[in-house]
Amino acid sequence: MTDQKPLGFQDIRDEVVNRIQTRVWPQGSLLPTEMELAAEFGVARATVNRALRELAEQGIVTRKRKGGTRVVTTPVKQAKLPITVVRQTIEEMNAEYRYALVSRTLIDCPAWLQAKLNIPEGAQVVHLQCMHHADNRPFQFEERWINVSTVPQVLDEDFLTTGPNEWLLSEVPFSNAEIAFSAVPATGHLQEFLAVPPGTPLFQLERTTWFRSDPVTFVRMTFHQGYQMRTTY
Amino acid sequence: MTDQKPLGFQDIRDEVVNRIQTRVWPQGSLLPTEMELAAEFGVARATVNRALRELAEQGIVTRKRKGGTRVVTTPVKQAKLPITVVRQTIEEMNAEYRYALVSRTLIDCPAWLQAKLNIPEGAQVVHLQCMHHADNRPFQFEERWINVSTVPQVLDEDFLTTGPNEWLLSEVPFSNAEIAFSAVPATGHLQEFLAVPPGTPLFQLERTTWFRSDPVTFVRMTFHQGYQMRTTY
DNA sequence: AAGTGGTCTAGACCACTCA
DNA sequence: GAGTGGTCTAGACCACTTT
Numbered sequence: 001m002t003d004q005k006p007l008g009f010q011d012i013r014d015e016v017v018n019r020i021q022t023r024v025w026p027q028g029s030l031l032p033t034e035m036e037l038a039a040e041f042g043v044a045r046a047t048v049n050r051a052l053r054e055l056a057e058q059g060i061v062t063r064k065r066k067g068g069t070r071v072v073t074t075p076v077k078q079a080k081l082p083i084t085v086v087r088q089t090i091e092e093m094n095a096e097y098r099y100a101l102v103s104r105t106l107i108d109c110p111a112w113l114q115a116k117l118n119i120p121e122g123a124q125v126v127h128l129q130c131m132h133h134a135d136n137r138p139f140q141f142e143e144r145w146i147n148v149s150t151v152p153q154v155l156d157e158d159f160l161t162t163g164p165n166e167w168l169l170s171e172v173p174f175s176n177a178e179i180a181f182s183a184v185p186a187t188g189h190l191q192e193f194l195a196v197p198p199g200t201p202l203f204q205l206e207r208t209t210w211f212r213s214d215p216v217t218f219v220r221m222t223f224h225q226g227y228q229m230r231t232t233y
Numbered sequence: 234m235t236d237q238k239p240l241g242f243q244d245i246r247d248e249v250v251n252r253i254q255t256r257v258w259p260q261g262s263l264l265p266t267e268m269e270l271a272a273e274f275g276v277a278r279a280t281v282n283r284a285l286r287e288l289a290e291q292g293i294v295t296r297k298r299k300g301g302t303r304v305v306t307t308p309v310k311q312a313k314l315p316i317t318v319v320r321q322t323i324e325e326m327n328a329e330y331r332y333a334l335v336s337r338t339l340i341d342c343p344a345w346l347q348a349k350l351n352i353p354e355g356a357q358v359v360h361l362q363c364m365h366h367a368d369n370r371p372f373q374f375e376e377r378w379i380n381v382s383t384v385p386q387v388l389d390e391d392f393l394t395t396g397p398n399e400w401l402l403s404e405v406p407f408s409n410a411e412i413a414f415s416a417v418p419a420t421g422h423l424q425e426f427l428a429v430p431p432g433t434p435l436f437q438l439e440r441t442t443w444f445r446s447d448p449v450t451f452v453r454m455t456f457h458q459g460y461q462m463r464t465t466y
Numbered sequence: 467a468a469g470t471g472g473t474c475t476a477g478a479c480c481a482c483t484c485a
Numbered sequence: 486g487a488g489t490g491g492t493c494t495a496g497a498c499c500a501c502t503t504t
Contacts, residue, residue, distance in 0.1 A: 008473070021407055021445065033489065044475045049490075060407060065482040066489045075406055077316040082309050083466065173308055174254055174293065182461045183416030183434040201416040201434030212254065228415040233316065241492070266470065277494045282471075298501040299470045 007041050012051035015041075020060065020071055031061065031069040079233040083179070085165050086132045086140055086221075095134040099163045102129035102193070106148075106155070113145055116208060117215035124148045126155070128164050131193055137224070138194045144219040151216060165219075168209075172216055177209040181229070184222065196225050203227045240274050245284035248274075253293065253304055264294065264302040312466040316412075318398050319365045319373055319454075328367040332396045335362035335426070339381075339388070346378055349441060350448035357381045359388070361397050364426055370457070371427045377452040384449060398452075401442075405449055410442040414462070417455065429458050436460045 016037075019025050031037070034052065038045040052069055055061045059076050063069045090097040109123045125145045132140040144164050146154045153171060184190075186200040194202065203223045209216040249270075252258050264270070267285065271278045285302055288294045292309050296302045323330040342356045358378045365373040377397050379387045386404060417423075419433040427435065436456045442449040 006474080017407070027403075027406060035489090044477095045490095046476090046492095047474065049492090050473090052490090063490060064484090065491075066484050066487080067482095068489065074318070074402055077410070079314040079316055079410075079412055081312040081314050081464070083312055084309060085307070169307060170260075173260060174250070176466060177310070177312075178463065178465050179312055180461045180463045181414055181436065182459070183436040185434045199432055199434075201418045201432075203414065203416040226415070228413045230411065230413045231314070232411050233409060239493080268470090277496095278471095279473095279495090280493065282473090283492090285471090296471060297503095298472075299468080299503050300501095301470065 007043055007047075009043075009047045009050040009054075012037070012041055012043065012048055013054055016051060016055060017060065025071055027071050028073045029071050031071070033068060077233050079231045081229075081231050085169065086142075086163065087166065090132070090134040090139060093134065096136070098133040098136065099161070100131045100133070101159050102131060104128050104159055109145075109147075113218060116218060117147060119147060119149070119215055128159060129189070130159070130163055132163065139224050141190055141193045141222045142219060143189075143222075144217060146217045147215050150211065150214040164217075168217060172209075172211045175209045175211040175216055177207050180206045182206070186225075190222050194222065194224055200225050203229065205229075240276055240280075242276075242280045242283040242287075245270070245274055245276065245281055246287055249284060249288060250293065258304050260304050261306045262304050264304070266301060310466050312464045314462075314464045318402065319375075319396065320399065323365070323367040323372060326367065329369070331366040331369065332394070333364045333366070334392050335364060337361050337392055342378075342380075346451060349451060350380060352380060352382070352448055361392060362422070363392070363396055365396065372457050374423055374426045374455045375452060376422075376455075377450060379450045380448050383444065383447040397450075401450060405442075405444045408442045408444040408449055410440050413439045415439070419458075423455050427455065427457055433458050436462065438462075 016031070025031055032040070034045050034048045037048045041048070052061065052063065056063050059072060059078060061069050061071055087097045105127050106124060107127050109119060109125045113125065114121065114123070125147055128142070128144045128146070130142045131138065132142065142163070142165070146164065146168070148154060151168070151171060157167060159167065182204050183201050184204045186194060186196045186198055186202050190202060191198050191200070196202070202225065205221045206219070208218045249264070258264055265273070267278045267281045270281045274281070285294065285296065289296050292305060292311060294302050294304055320330045338360045339357060340360050342352060342358045346358065347354065347356070358380055361375070361377045361379070363375045364371065365375065375396070375398070379397065379401070381387060384401070384404060390400060392400065415437050416434050417437045419427060419429045419431055419435050423435060424431050424433070429435070435458065438454045439452070441451045
């Protein structure tokens, strides 16, 4: 009984990872070709291909036609950061979510936002300020600008009961975005709404969103004192 | 000339995304089966399968045997966050990188770290403090604890010229980790090494790393004032 | 019980890239 | 020019889930 049961692509993948981790195939070395591996494991080349393709996506190996498959020397880890809606985050903590609109105004797009979104002069945007509470304690202050020309429906939405994040997600799903994380001091509005002393370090997330190369929205979300964003790789 | 050239899985994928974005297949709706799509596009089922599998990985659709393929109602975006070495980050800014070891001591594992890494009592760890400079200005302060029992080679490494991050990457590549981002005030060491007034908000990244379920290291990296971490999705 | 996606196979052709 | 991965096909069987 040399072979027990047929191997799947996941078995191949795991075994390759194994050999890389145990330095059977050291960093920088060249792996056998797909055909050789297929012969060794007794599977079709397509199966080996799928296994190695996944490892390439994970950044563990690089693949080149004619060049073969090589173990990456300095693996660039990729943490997957799930971007959820605030409501979900809070409800997953088993806390009670409460949303409150602070202000909603229709304004001419300020110059800095024009530049950031690359939209023409004189465009109009809806400016929103909102608070998100968890168990009645301040959780996140949200300041947002929505491009009226991309999302004209925004003029008919008052955002009194639904947060702009969730509303936009239903109106403009499947957009793409740029995100920036930073630490900022509590000043002005932030200090008041998040109920912290002036200068308190706060975790902040800025995001610019497009739908098919049309700028949709820019949002600045500032979290309560001590908030940690977590992930894995 | 009804069909020009044979379609690839990428064409299928893009066209499906297109139909989802334009609400031909609205959120929550059921897509045609793989066989139906294969017939429509004039390709093999495997090709449709690959296209839809990618969209499922991206979280745009969900797939269930017998249940079919369904457009996700509230897409959970996943930002891919490349975790690079500090040196790279700095060199990509076209700045000059400089590393300096502040302290290196062999100590008994403190209780809080024992709990965090889940290692037995009395274990020993190497405690490191380092500074990373960009163009001779403070960029990042790194405080790290390395588990001696998992990485015994650490006893022979003085870390005078090479940062522990890069060293560990060559000794223990392909590990997995938990990451937490937060905003902290500058105090004590941080304030001095990063040359900022006390209480300045600083961006901090904490990471716990394992290799095959053996705890390797815990690191706390605090960045200079105003640092932003950026990504896309 | 039936229908759907999940996977594998054997073969083929192509595209890239190295020598 | 030759070798490698990239992709596609047609068919098959399996595994899960709903009816």
